[in-house]
Amino acid sequence: MSIKHPHLKQFIQTRLTQQERLLLILHYYEDLNLTEIALVMELPERQVAQMHQSLADRITLFMAQSSIHRVAAPRRSPDSATQTGRPAGPATSSLMANASALTALA
Numbered sequence: 001m002s003i004k005h006p007h008l009k010q011f012i013q014t015r016l017t018q019q020e021r022l023l024l025i026l027h028y029y030e031d032l033n034l035t036e037i038a039l040v041m042e043l044p045e046r047q048v049a050q051m052h053q054s055l056a057d058r059i060t061l062f063m064a065q066s067s068i069h070r071v072a073a074p075r076r077s078p079d080s081a082t083q084t085g086r087p088a089g090p091a092t093s094s095l096m097a098n099a100s101a102l103t104a105l106a
Helices: 008-015 018-029 034-041 045-069 078-084 095-105
Strands: none
Touching: 008 045, 018 034, 018 045, 034 045
């Protein structure tokens, strides 16, 4: 699975620390809870929880800002979707939908 949002991969690679990327991978790809992540990362659980909340806020803000600045593209017809092999309409961009692609960023 790849990251669906056109600029999210770049945001994750350039604006997040390696530690922040690791947290995302462990939580959303490896399905570890924050307590388990704290043990793996050798950090206090409270620090991991704060880092996770900060990441969620930053990514949400980035997604909102990038969708505001994106020029609205015309919607594809169902026929064009079958020609490109991709579904018609805007791609989803939730963290869960993009989680497995994060492994390539660690």
